Amino acid sequence: MTVKTDIGTTTPDRITVRGKNISTEILGQFDFVDMIWWTTFARMPEQREKNMANLVLVMATDHGLTPSAISARLTYLGAPEALQGAVAAGLLGAGSVFLGSAQNVTEMLVRGAAPLTDEASDAQVRECARALVQEFRDARRPLSGVGHPIHIDGDPRIPTLAAVSRDNGYYGRHWRLMEAIAAVLREDFGRPLPLNAAGGVGAIFAEMGLDPLLARGLGLIGRSAGLVAHILEERESPTGQQIWDLVLAQDPRNALPVRQGARRA
Amino acid sequence: MTVKTDIGTTTPDRITVRGKNISTEILGQFDFVDMIWWTTFARMPEQREKNMANLVLVMATDHGLTPSAISARLTYLGAPEALQGAVAAGLLGAGSVFLGSAQNVTEMLVRGAAPLTDEASDAQVRECARALVQEFRDARRPLSGVGHPIHIDGDPRIPTLAAVSRDNGYYGRHWRLMEAIAAVLREDFGRPLPLNAAGGVGAIFAEMGLDPLLARGLGLIGRSAGLVAHILEERESPTGQQIWDLVLAQDPRNALPVRQGARRA
């Protein structure tokens, strides 16, 4: 019965992470992305990997009142003494539909692009895309990575994700396949569903050859930062009670609540 | 180094809970409240304890789109494959302000009623209440158990909680103290803050002589049932995306989203 991790060890006067002494070789010398790579892969990131990791972490951080931010704020309303619970509640929605779905896209692109090289012709990439779309339609499984309820003509972040990928040497067959999937949907199936954020992030992880699980993982790390920012704002400018009131007010069978602040002991 | 629990043991052909064989002495013979008592206290509940436990579990289950139900539904929107995540997200708001606050009330009443007997005069109970209110005001700590943003003239459940408590022999000094606190707030401090649900539940747990932590605990058990019901309804009649849209629509700087259903691949 062996239980051990290669991630780290602890003795009274020495803590190691992947074999390095945290006090003398890591703290003050590694930045956070270095540490993510070191802890996960036992190697330092190349500069271009750091650029991409920062890109993905920054993108996942936040962009307003997402479902995860709303859940976190409503959780904080009931348990302001436990920030960790509000952050956890916000992260729990990072599944197959939002945020976590970059994992599904990565898996799809790695599998789908297996027959291709980065030098494949546009026609070959297009053929692969067509086969993949057909497969998902036949199985009646939802295609991740395309379509968005607000950005119906294209997610404004996608051109930047693609440009940064290109600048760092990560725009190859997986990115091309992802873009071809959207083209096939639009041109062959009459479904104008441009790439969404998960599509771009999935393409990046597939290009980088990283474990698809890490696509979801970096999304969780980035989002945890956004949720902390939301809770700090919530404490100063509360929205939780108003969101609750707003939801109740949609059903005329409920009474409109009186303000809480005015009624507290 | 000993790590063991008195709750249960397992061998290939025998599972025990608190010393009873689950297969021959428990399953099919205990109902759920029996099992809660047996697992927690290693004894069966009296009938009147069962009545009160059912009362509290039923009350905690649900009453519409509470913050915990909204969090659970928004979590399910992102991760429909993980019901446990949606339920966990909903429970995480059961802290010092909502649901979990019955624990705080129980602690306050047990401590506050220590100088009283069940035969104390109304004046004595009133005096205790006044001291407690003054103590919380001096410390600028919020008093749990009174006040509600909607039920400003009294929570409609309180008379029933009190009546069932009386019928089961659990209406003594703690209930009287709780009611006296609201009277003192109204008459001496001009603050019309009637009992809320946590006030009633806290009084019940204090009367029963149960661990205050269990007041929060039974709240969690009951609410988990309500959250499961919400998710089953959410799957058939989704509200998560609409709640998200509704929240975004409150700020004119956001665009009104286009319906998701129409744009999915």
Place this chain on the structure above:
Amino acid sequence: MTVKTDIGTTTPDRITVRGKNISTEILGQFDFVDMIWWTTFARMPEQREKNMANLVLVMATDHGLTPSAISARLTYLGAPEALQGAVAAGLLGAGSVFLGSAQNVTEMLVRGAAPLTDEASDAQVRECARALVQEFRDARRPLSGVGHPIHIDGDPRIPTLAAVSRDNGYYGRHWRLMEAIAAVLREDFGRPLPLNAAGGVGAIFAEMGLDPLLARGLGLIGRSAGLVAHILEERESPTGQQIWDLVLAQDPRNALPVRQGARRA
């Protein structure tokens, strides 16, 4: 944009659940299983449904230091002020492998038994079981509902689950199919993998014609009670620090920790 629930409504003097006034028609009159049915289905359970619900809730409650109990205790070690976090952490493991897997079994049995009636011959049931086993093997998907690391000759709870099912009129084609699956694995494939708890619970939900998601849902409700009991015991007889020490001690590169209690300020 409509956001509403049929579960309940709230006005200042009236709370309803599925149309009943909670104060005058529910509290003190419903027990917890009544309330689960009323909230979820808007109808009262039959007596035999209550018997089965209690059976399943009791079984899910607890049986010692399960992974969910250990997670809850370790979470409580770091955050004793937030019982809800410890319970949530324990529930989050109720996925496709443990506890939540009854959902997968229910889905498999409902689908697999579709061609059968309760009057089907043993040979017909056996044929269905063989097809199902073959299908999972061909797809290299793990079969839920059979096999257990400790109860290798059969889970001691299964005979009781089957007997209570029979007594309540819920032992039909789904139970027979589940038992036949284990027989086929043993006799045709040389794999002695008897039914586990998820197999029995899945058979019950399939027989009752309930939503498979509810199999996972009732598991969460029952387990929340077990986790509350664990945390109450943990507070009196802590195991969290010892479990941590025990795990660290498995790797000789770690030092044996000194007792925490002795070193606290």
Place this chain on the structure above:
Amino acid sequence: MTVKTDIGTTTPDRITVRGKNISTEILGQFDFVDMIWWTTFARMPEQREKNMANLVLVMATDHGLTPSAISARLTYLGAPEALQGAVAAGLLGAGSVFLGSAQNVTEMLVRGAAPLTDEASDAQVRECARALVQEFRDARRPLSGVGHPIHIDGDPRIPTLAAVSRDNGYYGRHWRLMEAIAAVLREDFGRPLPLNAAGGVGAIFAEMGLDPLLARGLGLIGRSAGLVAHILEERESPTGQQIWDLVLAQDPRNALPVRQGARRA
């Protein structure tokens, strides 16, 4: 009824965070620490703030099989399809005792150092420390920031934290007060309880003048990265089942489990 956030807005062709266009002004230009500052404070960090943020994030990431890593691994054992649940379970232990306790230290130091300036004499700092220790002892409240079950002669990370703080101009009255608390405990009360990690991190946040809640918040962000690394290792080299077995084996009333792998269908 206003519900809005200053964190971000979304329209079909533009996403802003704190007023900047994420596509043209943020992505590819901000690194993750820039984004944490921008999202939380609507300003960019100074270089020395970035150095300290990286220091704290790196330190929180991981150092082996902590209670949070064990909880995450046990959660993954039951629900491998939901990485977000395993990460959330691990974060939920970041409360007042572990990881989250840096928040408590920050609050204590900000309050305790209020009468001091950075130029205060050692005797003045010592006097403040003595008053603080006495206050906690009188109130029988545990002092956070000192004492550790393993690092009984001093946490090896503290000298590095202090040195990096000094190099970046963040070693003033709060750090001095924290060190004086340990000295007072040792010399005046005979309690050799050197600074622990929370003590160092709390001193850093107090020096930086940041919201104490952010001390817990950055801890959650850093730890989420460590938990993702643990789950990636867990998938390749599972420990969850062994940890469960190990815990069960501590109680001779349990049977030693047979290996799971060998018994699966």
